[in-house]
Amino acid sequence: MKTLIVYVSEHKKNTEKIAKAFAEVIDADLIKPISCELNSFDNYDLVGFGSGIYHSKFHASLYRLLDHCSPIKGKKAFIFSTSGHPEHKHLNNYNKELEAKLVSLGFTVIGNFSCRGHDAWGPLRLVGGINQNKPDSTDIENAKQFAKNLKSKFSDI
Ligand SMILES: Cc1cc2nc3c(=O)[nH]c(=O)nc-3n(C[C@H](O)[C@H](O)[C@H](O)COP(=O)(O)O)c2cc1C
Incomplete structure (x- = not known):
């Protein structure tokens, strides 16, 4: 994989x-969208966004990267994020738009991961932000477990 x-x-x-926690477990390559080229996904079975x-x-x-992608065949994807606040299925489903974009390109989305991150945006900066020290060691362990599960899910398909 x-x-x-x-x-x-x-x-x-x-x-x-x-x-980086994912990459450690599944030996993944890491790249920024800005460094991706049109054929960047070619040599990979699974792409995390x-x-x-x-x-x-x-x-x-x-989104800009995906807007420039040609349709993809036979590749799996997963989605991950950190945020100040948890997502809510109806109010702020962060994954929905990105997942729809990936599916429309032809990716099969096989999982998503999210956790809280230190958030010191705007006025929160004045009080040192919220979720200080997040992601913490538990989040990193959860991320590693997610990556292990991806591996086994991948081999099941
Ligand atoms: C400009 C800005 C806007 C943000 N908007 C949101 C938001 O809408 N919802 C939320 O939960 N967190 C929000 N956050 C908090 C970030 O999602 C959080 O700090 C995240 O862990 C940042 O990840 P990063 O350090 O990898 O950039 C925002 C942070 C910034 C800087």
Whole structure:
């Protein structure tokens, strides 16, 4: 299972900690959307897409990348994020738009992972932010377990 992880982590490097935990377990390559080329996915079976959540969305460069992709055949994907607040199925389902985009391109989405990240955006900065020290060691362990599960899910398909 050759895996590429495409991620953006520009606020506090929270998402990068998660991406690196995945990469350690599944021996994935890491890349930023801005460095991706048209054939970047060619040599991979599984591609992870992740970022912090900014104004209720994944980073715009992930969407821009996918907007320029040709239809994909036979590749699996997963989605991951860190955010100040948990997603809510109806109010702020962060994954929905990105997942729909991936599916419309032809990816099969086989999992998603999210956890809280230190959030010191805007006025929160004045009080040191919320979720200080997140992602913490439990989140990193959960991320590693998620990656292990991906591996076994992948081999089941
Ligand atoms: C400009 C900006 C907007 C944000 N908007 C949201 C939001 O809409 N919902 C939320 O839960 N967290 C929000 N956050 C918090 C980030 O999602 C959180 O800090 C995340 O862990 C950042 O990931 P990163 O360090 O990998 O960039 C925002 C942070 C920034 C800087």
